[in-house]
Amino acid sequence: MTSHVALQDLQLGSRTVQYVPISQVPEIDTLPFSLRVLLENLYRQQALRDGDVSSEIESLLQRRVGDGITFYPARVFGQDILGLVMLLDMAAMREGVQNAGGNASLVRPHVPIDVIIDHSLQVDSWANPQAADINLAREYQRNGERFAFLRWCASAFDGVKVVPPGKGIMHQLHIENIGQVVWSKEDQDQTLVYPDSCVGTDSHTPMVNGLGILGWGVGGIEAEAVMVGLPVTIALPAVVGIELKGKLQDGVLPTDLVLVITQKLRELGVVGQFVEFFGESVDELSLGDRGMIANMAPEYGATAVFFPIDQAALNYMRTTGRSEEQIDLVEQYCKVQKLWRDEHTPAPTFDTVITLDLSTIKPCIAGPSNPEDYLPLDQASHDFPAHVEKISGKTYNPERAVPVKGTDIMLRDGDVVIAAITSCTNTANPANMMAAGLVAKKAAALGLRSKPWVKTSLVPGSQVTADVLQRAGLQDSLDILGFNIAGFGCTTCNGGSGPLPAEIVEAIESEKLIATAVLSGNRNFEGRIHANVRAAYLASPALVVAYALAGNLRVDLTQDALGTDPDGNPIYLKDIWPTTQEVNQAIEGAYDRQLFIDRYSELYDGGEPWDALARESDGNYPWEPDSTYIRKPPYFDGLRLTPAPITDLVGMRPLAILGDSITTDHISPSGSISLGTPAADFLQSKGVAQKDFNNYTTRRANHEIVKRATFANIRLRNKIVPGVEGGVTKLMPDGEVMRIFEAAQQYQERHVPLVVIAGKNYGCGSSRDSAAKGPALLGVKAVITEGFERIHRTNLVGMGVLPLQFKEGTNAETLGLDGSETLDILNLAQDVGVRSTVQCRITRADGSQLTVPLTVRLDTTEDVEYWRHGGILPRVWRNYMEQSNAI
The missing domain is CATH 3.20.19.10 (Aconitase, domain 4)
Structure with a gap:
C-alpha cells in the first residue's frame, strides 16, 4: 500500500462519512493497536495536509524505535492549573504579536480545548453534611480571579470550553462524558471521522486510554504548541504487551491490581514507552479497571497505556449516556479500520511481553512516599518501623506518645491523621466505590467508628458517583464514619487536603511524630499530601475506610481487631469485607444510564457564582499589575524576529x-505555602494574609510565585x-x-x-x-x-x-x-x-x-x-x- 491514500465512504444508516483507510496495510495485523492509531494519523496527514510523511510511515511500519513521529491530536484537554497557564500564555502571545505589529487574529486555538476546573478545591470542611457547600464557596472565594480569567477565555477564544468548579475531576469527566472514542469533524459538505485523540495538561491524561482513546500528558508549553496547530513530535516508542491470564480472587479489588502493575512496570522500566494489554483475561477487566490502570501511567513512566476498543467499551459508552448514533459510529468505524478487539483478534507483535496472572493479586497498599512502593497488606504494619527509621533517621519507639491538647488522645508514630477517599483513579471505578460503601455499612452497623484523630473525607470524581452511593443506600453509613461528601474535585491527591486541627498539628510537630495519611489517590510523594504528614500510603477506598477505623499503620488489618461489637466480641476486617458478589449486586442496582444523562446535561452550568464572574474586554485581557494570581508573563518581552546565535x-x-x-x-511544589518561604514573603509583601495564601498550585499564573516556588x-x-x-x-x-x-x-x-x-x-x-x-x-x-x-x-x-x-x-x-x-x-x-x-x-x-x-x-x-x-x-x-x- 502506498503512503498516498484517498478518502473512503462509510455508510452509517442514512448518513455517509469519510475516513482515511488503514485496514489494508499489510503489516496492520501485527501492529499494536496504539500504533495503529498513530499510523492512521500519519496517513491522514499525508492525505489532507501538505508535506510528505512517507519516511515516518515507513519508520512506524518497520518499528524503528526512536525515530521521530509527528502526531496531530484531535484536541487539547486540561485543568485549571496548567490549562489556565496555557491560555494565559496564549492571551499574552496574542497581545505580544499585536504589540510587535503582527496580526493578532492569527493567535487562536486550532483544535478544540476543554478545561476542567478541578484542581483548586481544598478540604477545609469535613465530616459534616454541609462540607461540600462550604468547600465550594471557599473555592470561589479564594480563586474568583482565576476562574474569571478562564471564563473570559471561553468567550474570547473560539473552541475553548470551560467546565465550572464543583462538577468533578477532569479524568473521570473525560472517560464518562467528554471522550468520544471516534472524532467527527464537519468540513463543508462532508464529515471526516478518525480516532479520538488528545494531549492533556495533566500527567494522568492516559486514563482515557482505558476507553480506547490515545492521549497522554504533556506540559502546558507543549500543549500550547498543539493548540496553535503544531504537531506533537515523539520518538517512536517501544510497545510493551501485558498478557493477562486468570481472574481476581474473591474480595480482591481493582486498586490491588493497579498497585501491583505499577510496581512491576516501574521495575521493568517503561519510561517513554507505550503499554498495551492483551490476552484471554482482558475481558475480566471492567472499563473502570482499565481506566485505573491507564491513569497510573506516569507512576511507572509509560507514555500511554492502551486498551483496544471492544464490546466492553461500547457497553460503557451506553451506560454513561453517549448517544446511540455515536456508539454505532464507534463500532462500525473501528471494525472497518481493524481498531476493534474481540476474542478472535490475533495478538499483535510487541517489543516486550510480560504475563500477569490476575489470580495471584492480593490486597496491598503502597508507600510511604512513592506509588511503586508496593506493600502486601499483611506486611504493611511490620514494615512501618523501617519507614519511620528511614524518614526520621531514628529508631522506631512504639511507646512514644504525645498528648493532644484539650483531649484525652495520645498521638503516636503511624497514627493516620488523614483518611481520604479521593481522586478520579479510584472513584470512577464502581467496584471500588461500592466496596467502600459496603465496608462502611457493615462497620457502622456493628458500632465501629473512625478514630477521633483521623480527618476523613470523600471527594468523588463526578457527581454521578455521589448519586450512585445515595441510590445504593451506602452514603448514610459513610456519613456515620465521617466520610461525608466534601466536594467534587482533585483534593488530597493533589495536595488540597486542607488544614488539620491545630491541636493535632501541635502534637505532631512538638515531637516530630511520623503522622500518616491513607488515600485512594495516585500520588503520595514527599511533602505532597500535607506538610505535617511524613508518610503517605495509597490504598483502595475500602481500605481507606478500614484504616480510618484502625487509626494507625501499626495495626495489622489482616490479623488485628478493629474494635468490638456491643457484646464485646472482636471485629476483624474479614467480618466487614464484602464479597465480589456483594459488590457486583450493589453495582447492578445503583448505576443507571439516566443518571449520567441528567448530570452531564448540566456540565457547563455553574449557576449564579459562575455567571457572576463574566467580564468584558476590548479583545485583550485586562491585566491587573498588582494581582497576586494572574500576571502577564514575561516570555515575549524583548523578543527579536530571529533567534540569537548559539554560544557555549x-x-x-x-x-x-x-x-x-x-x-x-x-x-x-503543589501544596500549601508555608511561612518563611520566598513565596510567602512575596505574598505578605503584597498585603496577602496567611489565611489567603491558598497554595502553590493555584498561584502558577503568577510568574513571580513560580520563581519563588x-x-x-x-x-x-x-x-x-x-x-x-x-x-x-x-x-x-x-x-x-x-x-x-x-x-x-x-x-x-x-x-x-x-x-x-x-x-x-x-x-x-x-x-x-x-x-x-x-x-x-x-x-x-x-x-x-x-x-x-x-x-x-x-x-x-x-x-x-x-x-x-x-x-x-x-x-x-x-x-x-x-x-x-x-x-x-x-x-x-x-x-x-x-x-x-x-x-x-x-x-x-x-x-x-x-x-x-x-x-x-x-x-x-x-x-x-x-x-x-x-x-x-x-x-x-x-x-x-x-x-x-x-x-
Missing part, C-alpha cells in the same frame, strides 16, 4: 545537586548543603548558605549562568510546566542528569533549558561534585543535534579541570529547533510574526 554555556554554577527520582513536586519543597535534599532539608543552597564562591531563590537572584545579578545536576528519573511525577518555567526564570541554562522522565524533559526543551545526560557509569558522585565547581558546555554551535554528544569541562575550586562527554537529550529535530529558538513560545511567536508579514 560557560561558567555555570550548580544551583542544586540532587539524587534519584526528583519529582516535579520537589522542583515546583522553584526548589522550595520542604523535603528537598540538596547535596550542596548535606544534612539540610528544604530549598537551600550555597552561594559560590562565597560559600554562604541561603535559600535557593535568593542565591539565584544573586547569581543573576552577577551574570552567572546556572546548572542543575541530578540522578535517575529526574522530573518524574506531574506534567508540571512550572517545574521547567521556574528554573528557566531563575537563570538555569542546563540540567544534567542520569535520566529524565519524558514529560519534564520535553518541558525543559520547551523553555529553552538544555537537557543533558551523563554517560553510563558517570554521575555527580563518581565525579566528586560538591557545588564548588564551574561547568562549561563547549562547541555547542557545532555539536548540538539529535542525541549528539557534547563535552563538559569541569573546573574545580582548586583550579584542576576534567572533561566528560554528555548526551544531548534533544530527541527530535523539532526539539533542536525549539531549543535554538529559546523554547516553544518564542518559536510560535516568530511563526505568527512570519505569517503576519506574509499576508
Whole structure:
C-alpha cells in the first residue's frame, strides 16, 4: 500500500462519512493497536495536509524505535492549573504579536480545548453534611480571579470550553462524558471521522486510554504548541504487551491490581514507552479497571497505556449516556479500520511481553512516599518501623506518645491523621466505590467508628458517583464514619487536603511524630499530601475506610481487631469485607444510564457564582499589575524576529545537586505555602494574609510565585548543603548558605549562568510546566542528569533549558561534585543535534579541570529547533510574526 491514500465512504444508516483507510496495510495485523492509531494519523496527514510523511510511515511500519513521529491530536484537554497557564500564555502571545505589529487574529486555538476546573478545591470542611457547600464557596472565594480569567477565555477564544468548579475531576469527566472514542469533524459538505485523540495538561491524561482513546500528558508549553496547530513530535516508542491470564480472587479489588502493575512496570522500566494489554483475561477487566490502570501511567513512566476498543467499551459508552448514533459510529468505524478487539483478534507483535496472572493479586497498599512502593497488606504494619527509621533517621519507639491538647488522645508514630477517599483513579471505578460503601455499612452497623484523630473525607470524581452511593443506600453509613461528601474535585491527591486541627498539628510537630495519611489517590510523594504528614500510603477506598477505623499503620488489618461489637466480641476486617458478589449486586442496582444523562446535561452550568464572574474586554485581557494570581508573563518581552546565535554555556554554577527520582513536586511544589518561604514573603509583601495564601498550585499564573516556588519543597535534599532539608543552597564562591531563590537572584545579578545536576528519573511525577518555567526564570541554562522522565524533559526543551545526560557509569558522585565547581558546555554551535554528544569541562575550586562527554537529550529535530529558538513560545511567536508579514 502506498503512503498516498484517498478518502473512503462509510455508510452509517442514512448518513455517509469519510475516513482515511488503514485496514489494508499489510503489516496492520501485527501492529499494536496504539500504533495503529498513530499510523492512521500519519496517513491522514499525508492525505489532507501538505508535506510528505512517507519516511515516518515507513519508520512506524518497520518499528524503528526512536525515530521521530509527528502526531496531530484531535484536541487539547486540561485543568485549571496548567490549562489556565496555557491560555494565559496564549492571551499574552496574542497581545505580544499585536504589540510587535503582527496580526493578532492569527493567535487562536486550532483544535478544540476543554478545561476542567478541578484542581483548586481544598478540604477545609469535613465530616459534616454541609462540607461540600462550604468547600465550594471557599473555592470561589479564594480563586474568583482565576476562574474569571478562564471564563473570559471561553468567550474570547473560539473552541475553548470551560467546565465550572464543583462538577468533578477532569479524568473521570473525560472517560464518562467528554471522550468520544471516534472524532467527527464537519468540513463543508462532508464529515471526516478518525480516532479520538488528545494531549492533556495533566500527567494522568492516559486514563482515557482505558476507553480506547490515545492521549497522554504533556506540559502546558507543549500543549500550547498543539493548540496553535503544531504537531506533537515523539520518538517512536517501544510497545510493551501485558498478557493477562486468570481472574481476581474473591474480595480482591481493582486498586490491588493497579498497585501491583505499577510496581512491576516501574521495575521493568517503561519510561517513554507505550503499554498495551492483551490476552484471554482482558475481558475480566471492567472499563473502570482499565481506566485505573491507564491513569497510573506516569507512576511507572509509560507514555500511554492502551486498551483496544471492544464490546466492553461500547457497553460503557451506553451506560454513561453517549448517544446511540455515536456508539454505532464507534463500532462500525473501528471494525472497518481493524481498531476493534474481540476474542478472535490475533495478538499483535510487541517489543516486550510480560504475563500477569490476575489470580495471584492480593490486597496491598503502597508507600510511604512513592506509588511503586508496593506493600502486601499483611506486611504493611511490620514494615512501618523501617519507614519511620528511614524518614526520621531514628529508631522506631512504639511507646512514644504525645498528648493532644484539650483531649484525652495520645498521638503516636503511624497514627493516620488523614483518611481520604479521593481522586478520579479510584472513584470512577464502581467496584471500588461500592466496596467502600459496603465496608462502611457493615462497620457502622456493628458500632465501629473512625478514630477521633483521623480527618476523613470523600471527594468523588463526578457527581454521578455521589448519586450512585445515595441510590445504593451506602452514603448514610459513610456519613456515620465521617466520610461525608466534601466536594467534587482533585483534593488530597493533589495536595488540597486542607488544614488539620491545630491541636493535632501541635502534637505532631512538638515531637516530630511520623503522622500518616491513607488515600485512594495516585500520588503520595514527599511533602505532597500535607506538610505535617511524613508518610503517605495509597490504598483502595475500602481500605481507606478500614484504616480510618484502625487509626494507625501499626495495626495489622489482616490479623488485628478493629474494635468490638456491643457484646464485646472482636471485629476483624474479614467480618466487614464484602464479597465480589456483594459488590457486583450493589453495582447492578445503583448505576443507571439516566443518571449520567441528567448530570452531564448540566456540565457547563455553574449557576449564579459562575455567571457572576463574566467580564468584558476590548479583545485583550485586562491585566491587573498588582494581582497576586494572574500576571502577564514575561516570555515575549524583548523578543527579536530571529533567534540569537548559539554560544557555549560557560561558567555555570550548580544551583542544586540532587539524587534519584526528583519529582516535579520537589522542583515546583503543589501544596500549601508555608511561612518563611520566598513565596510567602512575596505574598505578605503584597498585603496577602496567611489565611489567603491558598497554595502553590493555584498561584502558577503568577510568574513571580513560580520563581519563588522553584526548589522550595520542604523535603528537598540538596547535596550542596548535606544534612539540610528544604530549598537551600550555597552561594559560590562565597560559600554562604541561603535559600535557593535568593542565591539565584544573586547569581543573576552577577551574570552567572546556572546548572542543575541530578540522578535517575529526574522530573518524574506531574506534567508540571512550572517545574521547567521556574528554573528557566531563575537563570538555569542546563540540567544534567542520569535520566529524565519524558514529560519534564520535553518541558525543559520547551523553555529553552538544555537537557543533558551523563554517560553510563558517570554521575555527580563518581565525579566528586560538591557545588564548588564551574561547568562549561563547549562547541555547542557545532555539536548540538539529535542525541549528539557534547563535552563538559569541569573546573574545580582548586583550579584542576576534567572533561566528560554528555548526551544531548534533544530527541527530535523539532526539539533542536525549539531549543535554538529559546523554547516553544518564542518559536510560535516568530511563526505568527512570519505569517503576519506574509499576508
